[in-house]
Amino acid sequence: MVKILTATNVIQRLHSKGLKVTPQRAAVYANLLGRTDHPTVEEILSDLNSDLPVSSKATVYTALTALREVGLVREVLLEEGVTRYDANVDLHHHFRCRACGLINDLAWEMFNAPQLQQLNDRFKVESYEVTLRGLCQSCAVQEK
Numbered sequence: 001m002v003k004i005l006t007a008t009n010v011i012q013r014l015h016s017k018g019l020k021v022t023p024q025r026a027a028v029y030a031n032l033l034g035r036t037d038h039p040t041v042e043e044i045l046s047d048l049n050s051d052l053p054v055s056s057k058a059t060v061y062t063a064l065t066a067l068r069e070v071g072l073v074r075e076v077l078l079e080e081g082v083t084r085y086d087a088n089v090d091l092h093h094h095f096r097c098r099a100c101g102l103i104n105d106l107a108w109e110m111f112n113a114p115q116l117q118q119l120n121d122r123f124k125v126e127s128y129e130v131t132l133r134g135l136c137q138s139c140a141v142q143e144k
Contacts, residue, residue: 010072017070024055028063029072032087038076038094038103040084078103078131093130099139106132 010029011021019025031044039047045060064085067073076084078096084103093106116125135143 013070013072014066019066019070022063024059025063025066027055028060029067029087032067032073032085035087036105038078038084038086040082044085076103091129093132095132095134095136097136097139098133099135099143102136102139104136106130 010026014021014025027048028044031047032039037043041057041060041064044064045055045057048055048060064073068075068085071089072087074086074089076086076094078084078094086105088105091108093108093111095104095106096102111130114128119125
């Protein structure tokens, strides 16, 4: 379940890291909160500028970087060379449809924890997530 932060929480979190609350950061964060499609910078920019161009790609990227640094946004890497963003910063996994590109969040509890102790001292694991790839229900029906 996604924890939605109040405006006060967002402001406090930005201020705790010495960052100002700017209209651009607020607009980018509000846009992400209203989405579940894990958009790219370009998709966020297009959405924000759909009525009247007011932001640049650099502005959106800078806002996302600040929001990521304070833990309000996370980067999601589900395909080579494409960075997507998610306002759901709770632990979760992902499913990506290979046909239509749909991305769905999957509950963290769906998978047993990997046996990290079997790695011995070879690696220091700091985080992990599972990404499932295949066909969503709609695309699976169409492929039959």
